[in-house]
Amino acid sequence: MILALAGGVGGSKLARGLAACLAPSDLTVVVNTGDDFRHLGLWVSPDLDTVVYALAGLANRETGWGLAGETWHFMEALGRLGGETWFRLGDRDLATHVERTRRLDAGATLSEVTAALCAAFGVAHRVVPMSDQPVATVVHTDEGPLPFQHYFVRRRCVPAVRAVEHAGAHSARPSPAFAAALDDPRLRAIVVAPSNPLLSIGPILAVGGVRDAIAGARVPVVAVSPIVGGEAVKGPAAKILRELGHAASAATIATLYAGVADGLVVDERDRALCRTVEAAGLRVCVADTLMTDAQREAGLAQVVLAFAAELAEARGGRASA
Amino acid sequence: MILALAGGVGGSKLARGLAACLAPSDLTVVVNTGDDFRHLGLWVSPDLDTVVYALAGLANRETGWGLAGETWHFMEALGRLGGETWFRLGDRDLATHVERTRRLDAGATLSEVTAALCAAFGVAHRVVPMSDQPVATVVHTDEGPLPFQHYFVRRRCVPAVRAVEHAGAHSARPSPAFAAALDDPRLRAIVVAPSNPLLSIGPILAVGGVRDAIAGARVPVVAVSPIVGGEAVKGPAAKILRELGHAASAATIATLYAGVADGLVVDERDRALCRTVEAAGLRVCVADTLMTDAQREAGLAQVVLAFAAELAEARGGRASA
Numbered sequence: 001m002i003l004a005l006a007g008g009v010g011g012s013k014l015a016r017g018l019a020a021c022l023a024p025s026d027l028t029v030v031v032n033t034g035d036d037f038r039h040l041g042l043w044v045s046p047d048l049d050t051v052v053y054a055l056a057g058l059a060n061r062e063t064g065w066g067l068a069g070e071t072w073h074f075m076e077a078l079g080r081l082g083g084e085t086w087f088r089l090g091d092r093d094l095a096t097h098v099e100r101t102r103r104l105d106a107g108a109t110l111s112e113v114t115a116a117l118c119a120a121f122g123v124a125h126r127v128v129p130m131s132d133q134p135v136a137t138v139v140h141t142d143e144g145p146l147p148f149q150h151y152f153v154r155r156r157c158v159p160a161v162r163a164v165e166h167a168g169a170h171s172a173r174p175s176p177a178f179a180a181a182l183d184d185p186r187l188r189a190i191v192v193a194p195s196n197p198l199l200s201i202g203p204i205l206a207v208g209g210v211r212d213a214i215a216g217a218r219v220p221v222v223a224v225s226p227i228v229g230g231e232a233v234k235g236p237a238a239k240i241l242r243e244l245g246h247a248a249s250a251a252t253i254a255t256l257y258a259g260v261a262d263g264l265v266v267d268e269r270d271r272a273l274c275r276t277v278e279a280a281g282l283r284v285c286v287a288d289t290l291m292t293d294a295q296r297e298a299g300l301a302q303v304v305l306a307f308a309a310e311l312a313e314a315r316g317g318r319a320s321a
Numbered sequence: 322m323i324l325a326l327a328g329g330v331g332g333s334k335l336a337r338g339l340a341a342c343l344a345p346s347d348l349t350v351v352v353n354t355g356d357d358f359r360h361l362g363l364w365v366s367p368d369l370d371t372v373v374y375a376l377a378g379l380a381n382r383e384t385g386w387g388l389a390g391e392t393w394h395f396m397e398a399l400g401r402l403g404g405e406t407w408f409r410l411g412d413r414d415l416a417t418h419v420e421r422t423r424r425l426d427a428g429a430t431l432s433e434v435t436a437a438l439c440a441a442f443g444v445a446h447r448v449v450p451m452s453d454q455p456v457a458t459v460v461h462t463d464e465g466p467l468p469f470q471h472y473f474v475r476r477r478c479v480p481a482v483r484a485v486e487h488a489g490a491h492s493a494r495p496s497p498a499f500a501a502a503l504d505d506p507r508l509r510a511i512v513v514a515p516s517n518p519l520l521s522i523g524p525i526l527a528v529g530g531v532r533d534a535i536a537g538a539r540v541p542v543v544a545v546s547p548i549v550g551g552e553a554v555k556g557p558a559a560k561i562l563r564e565l566g567h568a569a570s571a572a573t574i575a576t577l578y579a580g581v582a583d584g585l586v587v588d589e590r591d592r593a594l595c596r597t598v599e600a601a602g603l604r605v606c607v608a609d610t611l612m613t614d615a616q617r618e619a620g621l622a623q624v625v626l627a628f629a630a631e632l633a634e635a636r637g638g639r640a641s642a
Contacts, residue, residue, distance in 0.1 A: 040419050041362055041426065071394050077416035081441045091412040098361050102404070120402045203604065283459035303512065 001024070001186040002305070003178075004193055005130075007032045007200020009046040009064035009234050010226050010291075011193040012054035014304070015127070017297030021305065024124035028181040029055075030069055030174075032195070033110065033129045034137035034166055034203030035148050039087055042079075042097040043104055046149075047200065048114055049096055056121035061123060063235060067092050086154045111175045126177060127132050130204045132173035137203055138165040148199070157236035161243045164198045169206035174213075189303065189308035190214055194289060196237045197246075197256045200239035206276065214260055220311035221261045222304055224289055225250040228267040233290065249273060255281035263311050264302055265289060283311060322346070322507040324499075325514055326451075328353045328636055329368045329523020330385035330555050330614075331540045331547050332514040333375035335508035335625070336391050336448070339512065340620030342626065345445035347500040350376075351495075353516070354431065354450045355458035355524030356469050361399075364425050368443055368471075368521065370417055371448060371559040377442035387554060388413050407475045409423055416592070420596055423631035447498060451525045454493035458524055459486040469520070469523045479630055485519045490527035495534075510629035511535055513544035513616060519565075526581065535581055541632035542582045542602045543625055545610055546571040549588040554611065570594060571619045584632050586610060604632060 004027050005053065005318065006015050014176060015029045029051055036045045052058040052148060053067055070090035079085045089097065103113045109132040116128055127280065139151035141159035147180045181187060195201055205211045214221055227250050232238040238248035246252040250266040254277040258266065263283040266273060267290070277284040285307040291297040323343060327336050327350050336350045350372055357366045367386065374380040374388055381389045391411035400406045408621060410418065424434040430453040439448055460472035462480035472480065495503065502508060516522055522544075526532045535542055548571050551558040559569035567573040571587040575598040578585065584604040587594060588611070599603040607629040612618040 041422050071392065073392050073412035074395060074415050074419075077413035078420060081416055081420045081438065083416060083420045092398035094395050094415070095402055095404060098395075099399060099402045099404045100363050117402065174511035181586070309403070 001026050001181070002117045002189055002308075003181045004029045004191040005186060005195075005201055005204050006047070006051055006193040007029070007195030008035070008050040009195075011047065011195040011200065012051045012059065012293040014191070014193040014224060015051050015125075015250065015299060016054045016294065016299030017291065017299070018305075020294065020298040021151055021301045022125070024126070026149065027251045028126040028128060028177060030128055030130050030178045030181070030204060031201050032200045033071070034135050034199070035152070037136070037147060037149050039149070040084065040089070040115060041101070042094075043091075043101045044087070044089075044097050045110070045114075045129070046098065049093070050116055051127050052114070052121055052123055055123045055125055055127060056119065066090050066186040071213050074161060076103045086189060087149060089240055089300055100146050109175075111177060122216065128177040129175050130174040130178060130210075131169075131207050132175050133168060135169045136167040136170050138167050139199075140165060142210055152236075153197075157239065163244075164178045164202060166203045167204040169203060170208055174207055174210055178210075182217070188218075188312065189219050189305070190217055190221040191304055191308065192221065192257065192261060194224040194226035194233065194307070196226060196235055196240070197253060198237070199235075211260060220263060220308045220315065222263045222265065222285075222311065223253070223257050224265040224300070225253045225270070225305060227270075227288060229269040231246050251276040251280070254284075258282065262315075263307055265307060266302075282315075301311065322505055323500070323510055323512060323629075324502040325350045325512040326516075326522055326525050327351070327368070327372055327514040328516030329356070329371040330399075330516075332368065332521065333372045333380065334612040335512070335514040335545060335622060336372050336593065336616050337375045338620070338622030340446045341615065341619040342622045343446070346428065347446070349447040349449060349498060350448055351448045351451050351502070351525060353521045353524050355456050355490070356454060356473070357455065357519070357520065358457070358468060358470050361405065361410070362422070363410075363415075365408070365410075365418050366421065366431070366435075366450070369448065370562055371441055371497040372448050373435070373442055373444055376446055376448060379442065387411050394557045395456055406512045408470060420530040430496075432498060437626050446498045449498040450496050451499060451531075452490075452493040453496050453530050454489060456493050456528065457488040457523055458520060459488050460520075461486060462586045473520075473557075477558065480533070484565075485523060485561075487524045487527040490524060491526045491529055493532055495578060499531075503538070508538075508540050508635065510540050510626070511538055512625055512629065513542065513582060515545040515547035515554065517547060517553070517556055517561070518574060519558070519561060527613075532581060541584060541629045542588070542637065543584045543586065543606075543629045543632065544574065544578050544582040545586040545621070545625060546574045546588065546591070548591075549610060550578075551592040571599040572601070575603050577604065583636075584628055586628060588623075604635075
């Protein structure tokens with residue numbers, strides 16, 4: 001059984017690749033909910049939806065978020081009424097938020113709601129929130145503290161980041177399926193998707209007890225670098241790393257995951273960084289990490305799984321030596 | 322200045338006719354809010370929207386409710402998720418409910434929200450809720466008590482009506498613009514639109530102090546019968562009147578409005594009922610009341626205004642005699 005930690009776009013691609021390689025009972029994808037927020041009265045879980053839509057085969061491959069073939073009549077009408085349109089909600093996507101909000105308001109947990117949505121969308125692999133307690137990523141910037149979506153969407157990541165806070169994370173508990181996966185005797189590896197280490201994976205690791213549980217896991221923890229050739233494949237990861245005083249490179253990713261991950265998959269373009277990654281204490285694997293189609297997603301998933309198996313074998317060898 | 326009391330479809334048509342004849346400052350349309358309900362987390366005001374959309378020139382003339390050229394992608398997606406789809410919300414219409422709910426939750430009154438929506442839709446004539454306090458029409462049926470929309474939409478008016486309750490009406494106050502119109506020295510007449518007397522006009526009259534204020538008004542009160550040839554032009558008015566032991570006729574409308582209205586406009590097809598209407602104490606005016614297009618809407622509005630002027634003159638004559 002494989003446990004994957006995922007944010008939005010990059011996470012959803014590797015999740016789709018892993019789902020292509022693994023039976024539904026052999027994969028649990030734990031998704032960042034630090035981006036979740038109440039907007040227009042609706043509870044929006046952007047990363048959960050991105051992963052679920054991807055596994056359902058309904059994702060918009062151009063934007064990386066939302067549904068393919070979406071229409072925007074609601075949003076246009078809301079704009080004419082002077083409503084808030086900076087966060088785009090498609091007509092069909094809106095049904096997900098309305099139904100999630102209705103179920104949450106009726107007392108269901110986010111795990112229960114997500115399971116119901118997965119069933120409705122025909123997603124057989126387990127996609128679960130990192131926690132059923134609310135965790136809010138706050139981006140402290142040179143313009144002051146900004147709730148995540150205000151930083152990410154409304155301000156288009158323009159303000160310079162000074163620090164990232166995961167409000168509520170310390171007292172939050174891993175969701176039941178996340179906790180169960182961490183304790184599952186069938187667990188073979190933990191995979192950290194090529195999502196933003198500070199904004200997407202950071203909140204998951206910040207949930208009470210998670211960082212220690214993963215750092216002390218008896219199985220290999222393998223991360224995929226979201227930085228390729230000094231730039232993020234998508235999103236503001238490189239910009240934020242630089243603003244926080246880091247080099248935007250796979251080597252920095254290795255530093256950030258040192259003590260948590262055992263191995264890092266870096267892109268072929270970053271082959272020269274292998275020594276630096278190893279100096280941070282991680283084993284390294286070089287691969288083509290750009291998941292531009294379903295075949296490359298599955299291909300990278302297979303590389304990651306093989307790398308994890310290799311690390312497990314090496315660990316077993318050391319243990320028995 | 323004319324004050325009109327209106328429900329949904331019939332009310333919106335006469336309101337559109339009056340708006341075609343009167344300057345914006347010379348018309349206030351007070352709309353039933355007993356049908357309002359929270360649905361899918363949204364505050365829906367069906368009659369207000371029907372009247373506003375009609376005056377904005379955006380109404381769907383085929384259905385009598387909703388927007389012309391509407392799409393239903395949200396509703397279809399919600400159905401696929403197992404959500405509640407018995408109350409149809411179009412993609413563009415949804416923006417009205419989201420924006421209304423956002424403003425109400427932020428502390429605005431329904432009057433303030435309605436004024437903002439009217440402005441956004443370019444509606445110059447005043448359309449106002451009957452009250453800013455919630456009033457809920459409950460239909461007591463042979464299947465038990467049903468909230469209005471559950472009776473009207475979900476159960477398609479099938480259960481037999483035993484009584485109609487206006488929960489909260491007694492302690493509700495007329496909205497500020499409604500109260501101001503009743504007290505306005507410029508007020509020349511009160512027009513009761515051809516809406517359901519029990520389900521649409523009943524809630525307005527039930528608001529604290531309204532029935533007495535209208536019954537004691539110094540200006541003529543003129544109603545238009547929603548029953549033509551023994552049937553309702555639209556909706557369940559005839560069925561409900563029969564279930565409550567009344568004949569479904571303009572004569573019954575006269576009985577229901579006796580003591581409140583001074584005159585009743587009946588359709589040409591009901592000319593034979595003039596004596597019965599007069600026996601109930603109302604003056605009668607015969608006209609073609611079927612508002613099948615904009616010209617007929619304005620035509621009926623002119624008849625109603627002329628009838629009111631005639632009653633005012635007769636009243637003035639008596640007063641000075």
